[in-house]
Amino acid sequence: MKLVLLGAPGAGKGTQAEKISAKYSLKHISTGDIFRANIKGGTPIGKLAKSYIDAGKLVPDDVTCEIVKSAVQGADDYMLDGFPRNVYQAEKLDGFAQVDICLNLEVDKALLMDRICGRRMCVCGASYHVSRLNGSEVCAKCGKPLYRREDDNPETVEKRLETYESQTAPLIDYYGAQGKLKTIICGDKSPEEVFAAVCEVLDSL
Numbered sequence: 605m606k607l608v609l610l611g612a613p614g615a616g617k618g619t620q621a622e623k624i625s626a627k628y629s630l631k632h633i634s635t636g637d638i639f640r641a642n643i644k645g646g647t648p649i650g651k652l653a654k655s656y657i658d659a660g661k662l663v664p665d666d667v668t669c670e671i672v673k674s675a676v677q678g679a680d681d682y683m684l685d686g687f688p689r690n691v692y693q694a695e696k697l698d699g700f701a702q703v704d705i706c707l708n709l710e711v712d713k714a715l716l717m718d719r720i721c722g723r724r725m726c727v728c729g730a731s732y733h734v735s736r737l738n739g740s741e742v743c744a745k746c747g748k749p750l751y752r753r754e755d756d757n758p759e760t761v762e763k764r765l766e767t768y769e770s771q772t773a774p775l776i777d778y779y780g781a782q783g784k785l786k787t788i789i790c791g792d793k794s795p796e797e798v799f800a801a802v803c804e805v806l807d808s809l
């Protein structure tokens with residue numbers, strides 16, 4: 605199975621991706637995670653990506669598509685999280701992979717800003733919202749200290765949401781036209797409730 609996970613920043617892609625890849629044994633490929641690892645490692649890709657990420661813009665398509673192309677090489681079952689992010693990338697992807705399904709996580713726009721700005725991350729991949737942490741500053745799963753992503757600040761988030769609306773949202777129609785779109789209406793459901801809805805869709809395939 606080749607799955608594309610679609611959704612605005614803060615829609616919960618990362619949280620669901622973690623659960624989906626564990627339950628369905630899909631390789632989790634997150635372009636955001638790959639860029640952040642490159643930034644941390646000080647690689648040329650990282651240096652390039654940082655300026656775009658800090659500005660809430662997309663990293664150039666050619667670089668991004670090459671990264672994904674090599675990440676999927678040799679894998680039959682995977683989930684793309686954060687890719688494609690515009691129609692150009694989707695067309696490129698269609699050139700080297702046969703996507704089976706696009707899961708679209710739909711969340712009320714008004715919730716996104718608070719969700720992202722209140723988000724706390726762990727190096728193990730877990731993420732939390734401050735409102736559910738009861739003051740704790742460590743990961744409930746592994747005990748490591750939580751941190752805030754550098755691009756999770758109001759100014760950058762504003763830009764990321766604009767980028768999503770203008771460039772990424774058109775992919776809903778793109779995959780709809782291919783008959784591959786499954787939209788999950790998340791509303792203000794808990795991560796567990798959303799995952800149950802996701803499983804219902806995936807189990808029915």
Ligand code: ADP
Nearest residue numbers: 613614635636656657661662663668686687689
């Ligand atoms: P979010 O979905 O919360 O914005 P991501 O971790 O998916 O977080 O992405 C973080 C940033 O990495 C994006 O704002 C963008 O700058 C860059 N990025 C991630 N995926 C792509 C992509 N497919 N194409 C271009 N840039 C990307």
Ligand code: ZN
Nearest residue numbers: 726728743746
């Ligand atoms: Zn952790």
